[in-house]
Amino acid sequence: MILMLAGTSDARELAMMIRQAGYRVTATVVTDHAAEQLRSAGIRTYVGRLAASRLAELAKAEGAKAIVDASHPFAEEASKNAMQAAADSGLPYIRYERQSSAIASDKVTFVDSYGEAADLAAEKGGVVMLTTGSKTLDIFAARLLGRPNVKVIARMLPRKDNFDKCERLGFSQEQIVMMQGPFTKELDRALYRHFGVTVVVTKESGKVGFVDEKIAAAEELGIDVIVIRRPRLSYGIVHHDFAGVLAALKQHAPLPLA
Secondary structure (H helix, E strand, O other), rough: EEEEOOOOHHHHHHHHHHHHHHOOEEEEEOHHHHHHHHHHHOEEEEOOOOHHHHHHHHHHHOOOOEEEOEEEEEOOOHHHHHHHHHHHHOOOEEEEEEOOOOOOOEEEEEEEHHHHHHHHHHOOOOHHHHHHOOOOOHHHHHHHHOOOEEEEEEEEEOOOOHHHHHHOOOOOOEEEEEEEOOOOOOHHHHHHHHOOOOOEEEOOOOHHHHHHHHHHHHHHHOOOEHHHHHHOOOOOOOEOOOOHHHHHHHHHHHOOOO
């Protein structure tokens, strides 16, 4: 059995491919929506952010032969927990990380943290659209809300807990956009125009995260983009495609001979 952290749409595709290769797969995800997608494909799934000790317990209980970490590029804590669980369990750790986008534009500024992104957005002023999700929304709320030169628009997944968080942090309904992706360049451009956006804040999530589309739409409209760089972790075994992960599994957790 392969224990897998499947935090993204491409990770769920990989989980199904590993299963088709002949492995049993048990996956952990953080939303019920993701769990439903995997369970409908016959993959045993647990919902929740699991600490390293709990991941190790789960690996032992399920008889895991390896841990595949296909969590989001910004799920730094999840990756650290997976690496620790693998080390504690004596299991191979294999990281799948989607390829970064090749971003080259004079409208783009890279920063290393959410706080730095918020400070730069405050400095630029105008209408700031956040496309960084709800997890770090409090950082932006503390540094942007209430500034006379800044209007903030927060775009995120349409979930009740996200709306509740926005309300708790002081966002008005006019400042909240809740939509399920994927987002095309045309849709991004229409949203930017509708809200009069002058600054977009996003993360270096890769092509699968539709960062290219956000930036292309912003570039066409002359909008500044602030991109938060990925966390830099020392993963060990890392692959940027499904074939590499499957080859690593064959090497480190081979299937029993028929």
